[in-house]
Each structure stands twice: as C-alpha cells, then as structure tokens.
Amino acid sequence: MHQSKKDAIFAEPLTQVSDFVFDQNVVEVFPDMINRSVPGYQSILQGIGQLTQKFAQPHSTIYDLGCSLGAATLAMRQNLSAVNDVRITAADNSNAMIERCRLHLDGYRSDVPVDVVCADIRELAIANASVVTMNFTLQFIPQDQRQALLQRIYDGLKPGGVMLLAEKFKAADPALDEVLVNLHHEFKRANGYSELEISQKRAAIENVMRIDTLETHQQRLRNVGFSAVQVWFQCYNFTALLAIK
Template structure:
C-alpha cells in the first residue's frame, strides 16, 4: 500500500528534495497528481520498448524509481534473450522496486542495480529509457551521459526520453508553469504545498528547453528524434540511432 502525498502540507524548513524513504512511501500518489499524463507516458514507453527491442540485447531503465517503466517494458517485450537492467541511485527506491517486481511473473529477466548512471557501463543496448531522470543530472554531465547511451545502442536502437522542460522564453515558461500549478491545484495540492515543493526541487532539478534537448540529441548523432507527447511543461520523445 502507498500513502497520500502530504510531505509539504505543513509549513516547514525546506530541504533540497531527495528520493528518500518518505518519498518512496507516497511516490505513486505524488507522481500521478504532479505529472499530467503519467500513466499514458509509462504505458507508451513500454509499447515503444516492445517495438524497438532487439533479440539478444539489453534494455535499460535509468532512474527506474519504483519500476513503473521497467514493468511496462517487460510486459511488451516479445523478442528472445532480452534482459532489462533497472538502475537507480536511491537505495530506498531500489529496494521497493525489487519488491514490486517480485509480484509480477515474466520470462524477461530484470536486474535491479543500485548505482550512479553517470558512471554506469552501458553495453549491447537496443532500448534505453530515461523517464524524468536527465533533469536531475548536473547540466555539465548530461551530454556525456547521452553520448554513452548513444554509443551503447545497437544500430536502430532507441532512447526513450521524458523530461520536464522550460519554455523557450520567460513568457512561455511562466505560462507552462502556471498551467502546471493549476493542474496540481485541481489534484488537491494546496498553495503551501505547491510553493514548498517548488522551493525543495529548484536546486536539484534544472530543466532544459525542448530546443536544447533536440539540438543536443542531433549533435550527438541520433538520426531521428520525434516528440510523441507533451502536456504543459512535460514532454516525451523517442530518439533513434
């Protein structure tokens, strides 16, 4: 069972956001009430993984949290001899992810790893998922992470990337932020919760503009990049090697 997200419901001294035990306990509620279309994003990433998975290859879920994308990918893989490698740097998330996976039987093996994806060796990949993960990596390390992903991908392999994005200028960025905050109000978050969560996360999550993402992926060498979902300042795309 998971609880209702009330982490920021009372006035408090705000610390930088982290994926600790408190967040793990309420994460499903937090993500559903905070990210528009999250269920659609997760299910579609699984379908894309099934479409692009290649036999005798690895599929990575980098920043796997509780394993939603891992489970979605595993449900859709039909190719032979595939393994999913799910990685997160939060011990609490990894332990809960392992418990979740035990509840679902599948012929596709999953290896859940506690580790830092900025140092992880990637190899023989046909699909790599970064579901709202890159935004938590320091700006100066993002291109290196994406290059290592690109180099690990087999020809025809894909990166499935979901990110919170900035608007292209101050006016459009504020518009997207206002729409997102209204979404959170509609889902029961108070003004205090919205304000305190924003303060907690502003030093640990630094989003890029969509144009920055597209230019970077093109520079790295991906042959095709397509946005397949966007709602407010949340975006998902597929990049094909």
C-alpha cells in the first residue's frame, strides 16, 4: 500500500496558476487532499457502502464512475460478497489515477471482481446496473453534457436500480452561498490549509469544476426518469443524493 503524502501542491506562490489536472502530483497526495478539503468525505464513503449493500441486485454490475483512487469502489466492495454475483466496473479518464487505483484494490482481499478501466465515462457502456456511483465527478463534466450522461446511466440501470451522486453545490441565494463557502474555507483552514493554498486551489479549479445548485441536480435526475430523489447527506456546500429508478 502506498502511503499518501501531505498535500502541499498550492503551498508555494505560483507565478501562474494553471487549470487543475488529475496528474501524478495529485495522485500522490489525493487521499490527504480530499479528506482535508471535502467535509464529511469518510461519512459519504461509509454511506455509499451501506446503500450499495441495500440496493445491489444479484447478477448485476456496480459502477464507480470517476473512481479516482478507488475509495468508493472499496467501500462498495467491502459491503458485497460473491453470493451477490456482482461485478464492479471502476472507471476514470486519468491514467495516473487508474494505475494507483489498481494497486489500492490489490491491497485488499475480496471475492468480488473489479474491472478497472481508463475511459471517458461519457462514452462508457452502462448496462445491467443496479448501483451507479458518481462521487464528486459530475462537477468536472461540462454542464451541457451532464443530463445526457445521467440519461445514459438511467437507461443502463435495472428497475429498482439506484444512482448515488455526491457533489459540491452552490446555494441559489448568493448571500447564503457566501455563508456556505465561508464555512467550507474555515473547514480547510482548520485542516491546516493556508490562505495562499485556498486561493490558489480555487483559481486552479474554477475553470475545471463548474458547480450547480442542489435544485438543478434534483431536477436533472427527475428529468431523466428517476422516480425518487433524496438528499441523504449534507455538510456545508457538499451533498450526497440517492436517486431510485
């Protein structure tokens, strides 16, 4: 198992802040980065495992779209067994992430097979699915392509199948959004990030990560056909949704 390094990517002043990319530098510090940046991340992973256990159907495929280093895949796999007769497909478009993901998964024994694939999830075939997880992934897909991707996921789900969607969101009211953003920045400061790191990370990610309102996410899920949509976790401007076909 690789020990995650401390995230110091934005610790020094940069003459030019480039757009954020999931490269080898990010891979090396990603677990530290996400735990110090996303409030409730471990609780979300735990919930993904529990919900997968509840909704996984025998003889089906479980998908982790935008799997990064495989944290959600591990959470799901630990709550499944061979008696379910399920396979997991973990997909990400970052080669660096996928290579490390395979190492992480190899570090844990399990009788549930996982196919780890480097692919653009917008082009990945979704079929015979009972659970599809997108953990802070949709926000990196261009906004005008999000509904089409969700439609493909919905169409690939079995009846009674579910989508687990976690996203950073913006509040519809600008004043309330500022409150949530400030709470998130306080969270990052409490986890040891400096003002420089917070501002440079924000600059790097603003062109790459476009966030929607919670209402937009809920409406989009209903638009593609999900019959029930429920928030099951929220901390500041981070939320996790359960959508049932």
